[in-house]
Amino acid sequence: MTACLLAIVILAACSTQAAQPVPLKSGVEFASADVRSLQQDDFANPGMLWVTRGAKLWLEPAGSDGKACGTCHGDANRSMKGVASRYPRIDSVSTGLINLEGRIQQCRERRQHAPLMAYESDELLALTAYVASQSRGIPVNVEIDGFHRAHFERGRAMYYQRVGQMNLACTNCHDANWSKKLGAETVSQGHGNAYPIYRLEWQAAGSLQRRFRSCLSGVRAEMFPYGAAEYLDLELYLAWRGQGLAIETPGVRR
Amino acid sequence: MYPGNGKLSHVTTDFTCRIRMLVLVAGIAVLSPRADAQSAAVTFRIEAGEIRTPLAADAGDATRGRAAAAARDGGNCQLCHALPDMQAVFAGTLAPPLHGVGARLTEGQLRLRVVDSSVVNRDTIMPAYYRVDGLRQVAAAFREKPILSAQQVEDVVAYLKTLR
Secondary structure, eight states: OHHHHHHHHHHHHHHSSSSSOOSOOOOOGGOOHHHHHHHTTTTTTTTHHHHHHHHHHSSOBBBTTBBOOHHOOOHHHHHHTTGGGGGGGGGGGOOOOOOHHHHHHHHHHHHHHHHHOOOOHHHHHHHHHHHHHHHHHOOOOOOOTHHHHHHHHHHHHHHHBBBTTTBOOOOOOOSSSSSSSTTTOOOOOOOOOOEEEEEETEHHHHHHHHHHHHHHHHTBBBOOOTHHHHHHHHHHHHHHHTOOBBBBBBBEOO | OOOTEEEEOOOOOOSSEEEEEEEOOOHHHHHHHTTOOOSEEEEEEEEEOOSSSHHHHSOHHHHHHHHHHHHHTTTTTGSSSOOOSSSSSGGGOSSOOTTTTEEESSSHHHHHHHGGGGGGTTTOOOOOTTTTTTOOOOOOTTTTTSSSSSSHHHHHHHHHHTTT
16 A cells, blocks of 8 residues: 555656646747737847848858858758757767757858857857747757757756755746746746747847856856756757747747 | 854854754654754754744844845845735735735744745745755855845844734
């Protein structure tokens, strides 16, 4: 009897770990009407400034060989369609986990022999937003098996780990309490399908990792540096958790 | 600064001293996730779901307490709770409204909930406002510091008592 009860308790505990919210809702559904309309109109969406700049950078030669992204990849509207939906993913050469930003950097390093762009620089955000926007409407579809598995598990553990002086984990807000109010803000499910986003509070575009840093700062936790392995693992877990949500880049949030 | 049964087991020169709860009631000891914590400067008693003895020598001041409760770098209570005398438009709904909480709970129960609500409900999302152990990855600026000072805890408790 005791063993049976214990088994039920363990099963219940497992089923609450690593679950997709039901129903899955993109962050835009929790935004106010004015923010929603900003995102939905490409002429009003401030994130489109980064996308437009990215389109320009796509064709701009960089590095010693004078190659642009478009030299190899051609028309991004076709070649980049759906790509963002599969990131983060394992890089077949290094077998390490990379996100879309990392993939772009890798091309600069290995193919263009150009200097790396700083993480969170306008250039890298612009190219990332441009590439990701080619996948608008396409559902997130990341892999979590094989080499991905360890990263996924670490990302999951991080998602459930309480941190900071406020002692809160991602799950405390984004699973247990989405749709409730944190001050004047509505708590979302915490998906990354609209990143990079334009955030009114930043008055700029920012990456998902910048958003992580905002949350960590909010709970008064130590932050990792941009590009840290911890963030990449968490990005993979979040992508899986939002698997099936359509990509919306560039999103707009308050 | 820590009168009554607040017994200093070692003294730090820093006001932001480490805090440890000495859990005396067996039933509560089982619930405490930090019964093995070693860091300690001040110990205080939790009895039957209450901390009955004030943490600070000066009596709590409700006016100061309201300010500490509202401050973004203080309690920031309205982020999660609606409060009867604060602007409703900024009130969170992550936690129950505090209307009438001063009548529903005793002073000792209020103090325990401000100090460390996880003693009452281990799964709570409410931060412990006067605790520094059992936390991970705390930003350097806040390490080894409770969110509120002992006096602020008393002030906030005095304020909450006025919500009847």
